[in-house]
Amino acid sequence: MNHFDLSFLKYLQDNSPLSIDEAVQRFGKTLSTLKRTMKELNELLPEPVQLHQDNQFITTRIGYSEYRQFLACVRFNRYITTAEERVRDLLVTLCLHDVVNKNEYYKKFYVSAGTVKNDNPVMLRLVQAHGLAVQSIPRIGSRLVGDEFSLRLAVCMSILKTVEIGENHQLIAHQANEPISRSIAEQFLHECATDITQAARYYEDVIRPVNTLGYNGRKYLLVYLSLALHRIRRGHVIKASTATQMLTTFPFEVMTDPQENRCLDLLIASLTFTHRPFTLYDARLVVHVKRTCERLSRCLKNPIYNQRAWFAEMYNFIYAAIIQNKFHLWFDDKKLHNVENRYPALWADVQHAISEIEKSWQTAFSPIHLATLVLITKKYELKNRVVSEPKKRVIIVTNSSESKVGYFKEVLLSRFHIDIPVCININEIEQLQHLEFDLLITFTNKISSHLKYAGLDYVKVNFWLTQDDFLLLRERGLPSTRKKIPAEQFVQQVQGMSPEALRDFLERHYGDVFI
Incomplete structure (x- = not known):
């Protein structure tokens, strides 16, 4: 089994039934290759959710829960890793340990001794892209060297998609990790356990009171901060600030070392926020x-x-x-x-x-x-907000950035008489239990499957909303925007107000019209 097999199953889990013509075109494989992939997958899948060819379609009843259970069964003795996967895993290991014996480490991948040497050019390209190097220590192993800040940033990107945020900002493993991602998450969560807890406290006590990061930005920060604390504990500190004085930053002063703080402040400033006062x-x-x-x-x-x-x-x-x-x-x-x-x-x-x-x-x-x-x-x-009667409450469930979702929201608001009180990240859908809403909207198949698995009613539309999407949303009860203000009622409401009171009244009651 290899990465393609898992990618094929993941796509089929979201898109069953899948026509054979579409599968052949999408994956660039012959039908005979796809049949071999299906046979390999079925050896580990329970019979009720196995893959079948039904006339001109490939079908399966596998849901997200069964998909996660399947991934947990795929171990390296049944999985053929690629060079890119192995060096990504090794990069994280080199960061978490001072010296690594690659020959011993590679045994877990069930590959030949020559594979270690053959992977060297792939590793060289990866580390050189970040200005780093792998230093050989005769008869002992290998060491990752280079600019400390660049090293942490490079490793963060390898860890980022393997973990999620659990309760109290604690990092946990992503539920549907493939073998390499599972290996990366396990070693990161094990080696940095105390640092992950400390990073969560720093975010809650020092950073959050100033700026509230969006989910993806918060996750990146927690990974970086955990890794930084781990590296500092082992004596690897930023000795000279890589971050030049290119921009003024807000001084969070999370760390005691000024060089560490300078780099961390710049990193925080580069992330996405749900609430960001003008502090930069x-x-x-x-x-x-x-x-x-x-x-x-x-x-x-x-x-x-x-x-x-x-x-x-x-x-x-x-x-x-x-x-x-x-x-x-x-x-x-x-x-x-x-x-x-x-x-x-x-x-x-x-x-x-x-x-x-x-x-x-x-x-x-x-x-x-x-x-x-x-x-x-x-x-x-x-933006052309209009006066409103009580609005339908719509919540968008997504894993996209705030900037992109902001555009999607404004397109919705320009067509429908609605209020969007909050956008929920798919990893935080438990918040929906405490929120009142009339409709859930998402624009991806993956999130649709999550919501379906959670038993939540939703509407799936395209990110670039089409006329069919607008028709569907109207059928689900979203009213069109209203563009009129009752003149007599308005005059009675504002009569005798001072300019200051009038402006406050307009912003509070007619913020959809007056800017």
């Missing part, structure tokens, strides 16, 4: 972002009246993007890959508007960053 005021960048917004304003069809809110979101994201580019922190999102095709003119306008910032900070915004800036701008262009 960098005078030089403020001027540049203002000019960027001014250039974009001239390209938009509709004026943006809430300029301050737009500027604040653009500034915070550009600030974070500069740091992410500096330290190669790539947070990919497949839903953002089609933004350029959907809004080509605005994409070009954004590219031109931020060119000055790219030049000044000697960076280049990635397509993912450009896509997010386009969606942020489009979100504010779409």
Whole structure:
């Protein structure tokens, strides 16, 4: 069994029944290869959920629970690892231990002795991409060396998808880990157990009172902080700050060492937040972002009246993007890959508007960053809130970034008379037990299966909402937006108010209209 077999089963679990033609085209495999994969998988699957060919379709009754149970049974003696998987696992091990005997370590993968040597070029490419190196210690083993901050960031990316956040901000293993991910999670959670608890306390006591991180940003921070505490405990500290004084940061002072704090503060500033007060005021960048917004304003069809809110979101994201580019922190999102095709003119306008910032900070915004800036701008262009009667309460269940979901929310709000009190990460659906809502919405098959498994009623739509999606949502009871204000009632309500009281009244009761 190999990585393809598991990928095939995962896709089928979300998309059964799957036509044979689609399977052949999607995976680039022949039907005979797919049949061999099905045979290999069925040897470990219980009979009720085994894979079958039914005419021109491949079918299975496997649910998410059975899929997790299946993965737990797949061990390295039944699994053929790739070189990329092995070196990713080894990278984490080299970080968690001062010296590693690779020949002994590779025995757990059930591979030949020559595989260790054959994997060396793959490992070399991986570590060189982060400015690191693997140093050989004769007759003892190998050691991972290089810039300490870069080393931690590189290993964080290997750990990130193998863990989730449990109760009290404690990191736990992801429930559906494949063999390599399970190995990485197990050694990280074991070696850093006390550090994970300390990292959770630092977040709760020091960071959260200032800024509330979104789920994905919080998870990255907890992984980094746990790894940092573990490395510091073993004597590996940041001796000279890799982070140049490129931006002003908020001083959280989590650590006692100023160099450690400088790097940690920059890292925190690069992550996603659900609540972020304007704590990252960098005078030089403020001027540049203002000019960027001014250039974009001239390209938009509709004026943006809430300029301050737009500027604040653009500034915070550009600030974070500069740091992410500096330290190669790539947070990919497949839903953002089609933004350029959907809004080509605005994409070009954004590219031109931020060119000055790219030049000044000697960076280049990635397509993912450009896509997010386009969606942020489009979100504010779409803002046209209207006066409301009681609104339907809609909760979006997603694992996407706040910036991307913000666009999705504004498209919904521009078409329906609704309130979106909160967005829930799929790993925190237990919160729904304590919330009142009229409709759950998601836009991925994976999350749909989670909600179905949890017994929750939901509507699955496309991220790029289509006319069929709007029709479906109307059928589920979402009313269209209302654009009228009863004049007589309004006049009676505001009569005799001072300008200050009137402004407060309008913001509280008619915030959907007045900006």
